[in-house]
Amino acid sequence: MTKSKAILIRAHGGRDALEHVEIDVSAPAAGEVQIRHHAIGVNFIDTYIRTGLYPAPGGFPYVMGKEGAGEVTALGEGVSSLSVGDRVAYPAVDGAYCEIRNIAASKLVKVPDDISLETAAGMMMKGMTAEYLLNRTYKVGPETVLLFHAAAGGVGLIAGQWAKALGATVIGTAGGPDKVKLALAHGYDHVIDYRKDDFVAAVKDLTSGKGVDVVYDSVGKDTFPKSLDCLKPRGLWASFGQSSGPIEPINLGILAQKGSLFATRPTLFNYIATPKELDDCAAALFSVVRSRKVVININQTYPLAEAARAHADLEDRKTSGTTLLLP
Incomplete structure (x- = not known):
């Protein structure tokens, strides 16, 4: 023993x-x-x-x-x-x-x-999470425009660099100027300071009103349902965490109302x-x-x-x- x-x-x-x-x-x-x-x-x-x-x-x-x-x-x-x-x-x-x-x-x-x-x-946890999100939950490539919440977090900093290496246009959100600067140094093309800016309006502005292909959301309560408003029609919302608290039960009809959207709640355990x-x-x-x-x-x-x-x-x-x- x-x-x-x-x-x-x-x-x-x-x-x-x-x-x-x-x-x-x-x-x-x-x-x-x-x-x-x-x-x-x-x-x-x-x-x-x-x-x-x-x-x-x-x-x-x-x-x-x-x-x-x-x-x-x-x-x-x-x-x-x-x-x-x-x-x-x-x-x-x-x-x-x-x-x-x-x-x-x-x-x-x-x-x-x-x-x-x-x-x-x-x-291991953060990097493998980035791997399955970018390569398997949604196949990110040069044509992809994505939004990643908590861009300066552990998964966010890895995902920003990896998505950029895959050729994507990478938009992130972060809280405060120091975290915005950190995310910009790790692959992100644009980082929105959610403490002072409306991230939905900023995403629409950055994409000329089109929205993004996929939103990766580990924040939960504080970013829902606004994350859905950042998506293109038939875009994917990948909710993989809830650092701000759990999301209340949702009516699936909201996905139709906001553009025939897709939604998933993936977890690393099912990908390995x-x-x-x-x-x-x-x-x-x-x-x-x-x-x-x-x-x-x-x-x-x-x-x-x-x-x-x-x-x-x-x-x-x-x-x-x-x-x-x-x-």
Whole structure:
């Protein structure tokens, strides 16, 4: 049995629900490996689970987090795809806020030698989200005009660079001049400061009244239904998060009224459901990062013990780019 520091919750609640404790970690079971984290990614979904907006998978106590990177330290029976010492990372697996953990080998990808483990930990969820949104939810290309809310956020900064590399015209929204400047430096052709400008009017102006092909919206309550008013007829609204709060139930008739629109609520988990999908998504992400077309911005780091402060800064919109916890 190995001892590990971890951040867990025993019930849904505020930031004070996060407990820094010591847990026991058994030897890895068949099909599992044990890893020692070098870095852990912090994502909005973590706050959704903490507050109860999403249920805690598996119940309580629940070790927070879904993304990390580290080194394999032990192998369970039957594992042949990995070796002790391998540098690995993963997205979308519960239990990341800890020093040491066991995890199914099938959920891990090997990290290329020229990508740091800190970069890997900070880009798996966000970078893979950008990958499926731009390549599979809506196939972005040179003819695409898109709007991406929260352009200075972790997914937004990756998506802006990636969409530009795909040849798209990239419009974003951000809050305040510093975040507008940051987004403009990461692929966006135009960035609207939603704190002082009406983003619907600005999008109409930028597109000569036509609207955009697709709106990527992780904000939720504060941007709906105005996001629909930014779309061309038969455009797509991709709602992939709700950082400002959940959207009230909608009457599907609004999609007809606003131009026979399409709407989807995608999630990364459904796009990496098989080992092949996971590997293909990771390969695309690693390739675009290694090509330098996309740079991962790690703008905030916190000790593992200060996870509550990381959550506070994320929820209070004080962060930009990627946030890491360091064990």
